[in-house]
Amino acid sequence: MRIRAAVAADLPLLQDIERAAGEPFRALGMAAIADDDPPSPEALEAYRRAGRAWVAADAADRPVAYLLTDPVDGAAHIEQVSVHPDAARRGVGRALIEHLAAVAGKEGLTALTLTTFAEVPWNAPYYARLGFRPLADSDPALTEGLRAIARAEAAHGLAAWPRVCMRRDLSDPDPPDTP
Numbered sequence: 001m002r003i004r005a006a007v008a009a010d011l012p013l014l015q016d017i018e019r020a021a022g023e024p025f026r027a028l029g030m031a032a033i034a035d036d037d038p039p040s041p042e043a044l045e046a047y048r049r050a051g052r053a054w055v056a057a058d059a060a061d062r063p064v065a066y067l068l069t070d071p072v073d074g075a076a077h078i079e080q081v082s083v084h085p086d087a088a089r090r091g092v093g094r095a096l097i098e099h100l101a102a103v104a105g106k107e108g109l110t111a112l113t114l115t116t117f118a119e120v121p122w123n124a125p126y127y128a129r130l131g132f133r134p135l136a137d138s139d140p141a142l143t144e145g146l147r148a149i150a151r152a153e154a155a156h157g158l159a160a161w162p163r164v165c166m167r168r169d170l171s172d173p174d175p176p177d178t179p
Contacts, residue, residue, distance in 0.1 A: 001056050001058065001064075001090075001093055001095060001096055002056070002057050002061070003054055003055070003056055003057075003089075003096060003099045004054065004055060004057060004109075005048075005051065005053070005054055005055075006047070006048045006053035006054060006055050006063070006066060007048070008045065008048065010048075010063050010066075011026075011041055011044045011048065012041070012052070012053055012062045013042060014038070014039070014044055014053075014055070014066045014082075015038040015039070015041070015044070015100040015129070016065060016084075017039055017063065017064070017065060017066060017082050017083070017084045018038030018080075018082050019085050020086075021084060022034045022036060023084065024085065024169060025120070026114055028055060029121060029132070030161060032036070032157060032160070033158075033161075035167065038076075038119065039080065040070070044068075047068045047069075047079075051071045052068060052070065052118055053066065053068050053069075053071060054066065054099060055065050056083075056087070056095055056096055056165055058087070059130060060136075064080055064083065064084045064086070064087035064092060064094045065082060065083040065084060065087055065093060065096060066080070066081070066096070067081045067096040067097070067100060068078065068080040069104075071109070072079075072108060072113060072143070072145040072146065072149065073113060073143035073144065073145040073146065074110050074111075074177070075109055075110055075111040075113045075143075076100055076101075076103070076104035076107075076109045076111070076112050076122045076169070077103070077112075077146070077149070078100065078112060078113070078114040079098070079112065081093055081096055081097065081114075081123065081151075087088060088122075093126075093163045094130060097112065097130060099110060102105070103164070104170060105160070105166070105170045105171075110169065110170060111141075111167050111168060111169045111170055112132070112167070112168045113146055113165065113166065113167045113168075114127065114132065114165075114166050115149055115150055115160065115164070115165050116148070116163065116164060116166060117158075117161055117163060117164075118134075118161075118162040118163060118164040119161070119162055120161075124164050124166065127166050127168075128166075130168065131167065131168045132166035132167060132168040133166060133167060133168070134164045134165070135164070135166065135167055139179065141167050142165055146165045147165075149165075150163065150165055155167075157169075163179045
């Protein structure tokens with residue numbers, strides 16, 4: 001598996017990945033999530049042009065997963081990470097997130113953030129295993145930018161199921177020497 005920047009030819013495949021990755025939600029009674037449209041070609045192109053879209057590509061250089069990110073309040077916010085079910089449970093999502101962590105650290109960002117479903121096994125519990133922690137309403141790390149994202153998602157109907165904001169602090173890539 002190789003992580004690389006998304007290219008224009010990848011964009012229709014990213015939509016296919018998103019549709020396939022949404023199907024398992026149907027079995028949880030979340031058909032509205034399974035039926036939700038993937039990001040538009042224009043939205044994907046905007047992420048690609050901004051250098052904020054990466055894919056995990058197979059040996060034939062065909063994307064099997066992708067990640068989109070936005071800068072939010074000094075952190076790299078994971079707007080979307082989707083893995084095709086045929087490539088699931090192989091560390092592909094983790095590899096994309098670790099790639100983002102490395103890029104974000106080099107850019108001087110302090111953390112990775114995301115919003116997700118609290119009770120879906122491959123959502124919040126998975127991200128907790130990757131070092132993300134849920135943010136309570138009173139947590140100062142729950143920034144205005146994250147609150148705005150949560151409000152927008154609720155307006156889109158996602159709050160029909162329990163949601164959570166999560167954060168993973170990035171360690172100093174070049175810690176000071178200790179005496």
